[in-house]
Amino acid sequence: MNAIVKPAEAALDVVRATLGALLGDRLQTSQALREQHANTATGRGTEAPDLVVYPLNTQEVSAILRCCWENGVPVIAFGAGSSLEGQLNAPLGGVSVDMSRMNALQEVRAEDLLAVVQPGMTRKALNHELRATGLQFPIDPGADASIGGMCATRASGTNAVRYGTMAENVLALEVVLADGQVIRTGSRAAKSSAGYDLTRLMIGSEGTLGIITEVTLRLRGIPEETLGGVAAFPDLDSACAAVIVMVQIGLEVGRVELLDAAQIRACNAYSKLQLEEVPTLFFECAGSDTSARDAAQTFADIAEEHGATSINWSSDRETRNKLWQARHDSYWAALALRPACKGLVSDACVPISALADNIAAAQADLLEKQLIGTILGHVGDGNFHVVLMTDPEDMEEAPKVSAFLKGITERAQAVGGTCTGEHGIGQGKMAALAAEAGPSLDVMRAIKLALDPRQILNPGKLFGAAQ
Amino acid sequence: MNAIVKPAEAALDVVRATLGALLGDRLQTSQALREQHANTATGRGTEAPDLVVYPLNTQEVSAILRCCWENGVPVIAFGAGSSLEGQLNAPLGGVSVDMSRMNALQEVRAEDLLAVVQPGMTRKALNHELRATGLQFPIDPGADASIGGMCATRASGTNAVRYGTMAENVLALEVVLADGQVIRTGSRAAKSSAGYDLTRLMIGSEGTLGIITEVTLRLRGIPEETLGGVAAFPDLDSACAAVIVMVQIGLEVGRVELLDAAQIRACNAYSKLQLEEVPTLFFECAGSDTSARDAAQTFADIAEEHGATSINWSSDRETRNKLWQARHDSYWAALALRPACKGLVSDACVPISALADNIAAAQADLLEKQLIGTILGHVGDGNFHVVLMTDPEDMEEAPKVSAFLKGITERAQAVGGTCTGEHGIGQGKMAALAAEAGPSLDVMRAIKLALDPRQILNPGKLFGAAQ
Incomplete structure (x- = not known):
């Protein structure tokens, strides 16, 4: 894995101009906002992105990624900003993609115990919307995290002992890959043996393999x-x-x-x-x-x-x-x-x-x-x-x-x-992961490079040397 | 993905000689045995491997894979032979690695509700061994399948509605990769957010990404x-x-x-x-x-x-x-x-x-x-x-x-x-998968090629064109 470097100013200028034309005032560059998006709950220094964008739909996320891909500019997906290990920092600068305006509840299928949500919806907002159905989405990290962020960090909480973690409660995803391509993983069936489990690969990948743009969740009866x-x-x-x-x-x-x-x-x-x-x-x-x-x-x-x-x-x-x-x-x-x-x-x-x-x-x-x-x-x-x-x-x-x-x-x-x-x-915890994973870290790296060979997705996370 | 072809006779000769020296009479070539190892429960024609080997431990599996990797010879892992979609056929010949002699129960940790087994152990044999503990391994496909095979096909059965499938009941794996390298995935903790979920990636990969040599299972109280x-x-x-x-x-x-x-x-x-x-x-x-x-x-x-x-x-x-x-x-x-x-x-x-x-x-x-x-x-x-x-x-x-x-x-x-x-x-079901997965099949292919660029692991499975 080659060392990754900050993009050239010229590349950033192209991205700024292209995305500005696409998004208008949904592209922001104020210092306060940029620092807020590198929010790190845990004492770590703030490394702000160069710009913050607010997509409204999958097509815009795809266009943002395609543009950053072509110009070699880092992209960090941002949910509710409640992650605890510096997942949102931008050590190489780049674009913070704030998903908070993609926060709709798209579908509830009570009889199938599932809901389809956009990634920016928070867990509390979802449960508020579900209040009349007798159903709940029980996964509860401390913060009112976004569903997309909870997928990205494989979150759980106090209910995991009964209901499992995000890995057990997501049926399907829509994901935009590094180059802007849109894929769907999983299905609406309760279980499947159809090929590699890409849903579970994306869950816990911390924004390094793609940006989640839609989540099909398993619901539970209250x-x-x-x-x-x-x-x-x-x-x-x-x-x-x-x-x-x-x-x-x-x-x-x-x-x-x-x-x-x-x-x-x-x-x-x-x-x-x-x-x-x-x-x-x-x-x-x-x-x-x-x-x-x-x-x-x-x-x-x-x-x-x-x-x-x-x-x-x-x-x-x-x-x-x-x-x-x-x-x-x-x-x-x-x-x-x-x-x-x-x-x-x-x-x-x-x-x-x-x-x-x-x-x-x-x-x-x-x-x-x-x-x-x-x-x-x-x-x-x-x-x-x-x-x-x-x-x-x-x-x-x-x-x-x-x-x-x-x-x-x-x-x-x-x-x-x-x-x-x-x-x-x-x-x-990069050093801790390297120690824990041993040679399997190379397998993770190989998958990362296969899916994001230009390493634009959340660079400087997950992969580091053991100490 | 390049078309894959049968290995040259000379390559097979090298593999036969090398593995014969390593394994003695645990390398077999009789036609009856070879055909038995291409066992297909479902009316599909039999495509026999060229030889059948019976490793006793991880080191031997690693040596077998390294030899086949170096010589470009296909490798098909064989558990109990109860798969139903032609998973064990050898359309390009090669080596069937029969895991049935790696069938030990290595460890039971009742207080942690987990067991470590070799992949050739069958689910009934495991439950027989557990009979004095008050614990069970509940996943029950119809056949008395091997635990390794159940991992490979992401098996489930009548108990899945309560206990989930193999995806929810495997904590950790030891896997030998295409080139013979041995990795460990997961841990003994009930949950983890440490990097990509390689355990779940291997489960359901049908022998195309590696050969499972050890499985840490979650047990349940009866x-x-x-x-x-x-x-x-x-x-x-x-x-x-x-x-x-x-x-x-x-x-x-x-x-x-x-x-x-x-x-x-x-x-x-x-x-x-x-x-x-x-x-x-x-x-x-x-x-x-x-x-x-x-x-x-x-x-x-x-x-x-x-x-x-x-x-x-x-x-x-x-x-x-x-x-x-x-x-x-x-x-x-x-x-x-x-x-x-x-x-x-x-x-x-x-x-x-x-x-x-x-x-x-x-x-x-x-x-x-x-x-x-x-x-x-x-x-x-x-x-x-x-x-x-x-x-x-x-x-x-x-x-x-x-x-x-x-x-x-x-x-x-x-x-x-x-x-x-x-x-x-x-x-x-290759055509059915292609139709169902759409563009995400390309992501599966990219992962396959990243982990097994010579495509020696169970070739001619999973990946095909939509009809």
Whole structure:
């Protein structure tokens, strides 16, 4: 793979002129807007694109790509700007393609449990539109991400333990390739064995293989009954042990999230809760009235067997919503623990038997390095995050933060886990991916070069050297 | 993509000598054995490989591929020989790599719900080995297929409506690439966003991108209680309508299979059942004692609302096993309807709202063309099969059979469905894939050429012209 370089000014001028003629004031170049489009939630420096464009349809995306392809100018697709690993930075400049105006719900087929959306639609907007149908799209990363962005980073969230990730919930895509060609992948059938699974190849490719312009999603019925609550544990080990048993017996749990004592303290303060400040499982069981109650009772029994000191659950929607809103706000709650700090979120995923040890090691390392952080996890999947509160002004802290994050990744990989459960690689985890993928990184590179030989799609992401 | 040609005799001689030195009597050339390895379950002519080899480990597979790569000789991976679309034929000769001696269960990690197997292990052998663990590997194509072959064709079966297909149940692979290089894909974590999803790319690639030498599978707990039974309907429409409602409300059904009256007649005769010879749903609900009963009762209620004339269910294991054995034997039962006939099985998958119409059209076409066939379907997924009983000696029948199968595919594609839900493309559906994939077939070709530029891996499969 040849080193990629910034395009010549002359090439950029051609692109600016051509796209300006096509898009009028839907091409923008103000510095503030360009920097906003290189939004990086995680302390990384901003590398702004040269211009920002707002296509309205697939044909315009195709024309934009064809123009950039012909002129060798980088293209970065932009959804809601909520990615966490520098996926949207433009280290070589180029064109940020903001998909936010392609945000229509194109079709809902309730009887087939599917919806067709444009990529700029956000997950909350979709669920708002679905409110009268009894159906939902359950994948819920913390932010109100765009569906296209969620595809690109293979997002998941608290519902993955029941419904899977984006990889399990997208049936078909329309994608514009590097040279502007438009393809469709997948079908409206629930399953298929027709050739290579290009849908799953595009999901998680972080804008390096094409720009997604339409998504056919699998929808789910909203369960008749949902019961939710909290179980407090004396320590992390017993909370993890309880979850392992639940997963093993195949308990139909809707969500099960672990928050450590520090995170509960943060949530109590930020979201006005009165929870005991100990390791806690937030859980939800959903199904028919009978099966939800049955599952919640089993959940409570298992929690109790593993030493839970209190277990409270309720079918009251308002109580549940307050709890889960607190869970979703936990990042902001953690940041409020240290005013003026910057948040950095780790994202390891491990075999569930290794979860308690990996979390304990992270806690020990926080103490040893005197860093401030809270821990929360989608524990049914073995996925956990440390929210680090860092001081960007503190020069002594920066290397400790780097070493801490490296430790999280290395311990996860050492037990057969992965450096990212749901946030992706971007710029932040290129070395970690190289270490994890080994020779298969060459296969990824070969596919990248086969589909985008001029390397105009989101250059400087995914592929880097192991450290 | 250049036309691919048979290798020169001299090249084959080099391969025969080199692999003979490596493998001794694990290289075989008898005509009977070679023809057996081009086994095609579906009436297609046999195209035998030049030699058959039996590797014992990954290193040998790597050496075999390196040798064939250097000499430009085709390589076809062989599992259990149960594929249905000519996947194992060797139109250009070459080496059949029989994986049956790489059939060990390498590791079971009960607490992580995963097992590591060699590709030659069959699904029944795996479940036999798991019998003491309380865990199962639920994916169940009709045949006792090998796990490697099930990966290669993205197999599924009656349990897919609950547990998904091979795409949802493989965590990681070891794969030997065309040139002999060994890579690992995926991890032991339940989910990952680390780079391109090479695991899913390999699953369903039918031996054209690499040879799978190790598979890390997701296991599932065996539910506490399973209730199963049959519901008889006055017509196909009402049976399909009942299933649509079940899917929409998210009923946790374990399996739901449709058999038409002709298939029930065949099963009664073959498996000594006394079922009413009308369209029938076989169903299973599994979970805790409470939730399984609750789901079965809901199933029965919905069936009754849709006009079911009789509904019988039981928790008795023997009764259930007899029913599901009959379902699994339905192919043989159908063949027994017409002695000395040959079976041909179609495999369309459609959005569930189009299922009743697609099945009705198939039945009408059977009548119009005076063909003999039964219909059965994994209806929760919109996947259905017609088992055609054909007379290979009848020259007038052959074009009618072709036209019938083409009609099945075209009607499925016309409603946004797929030409294959679980059997794959092989040689039999290359034109159908070309029609369905459109320009995305070029992307598949580009990936094929990037990973196997000499086109030695299973040549003459997947890629063909639309008709």
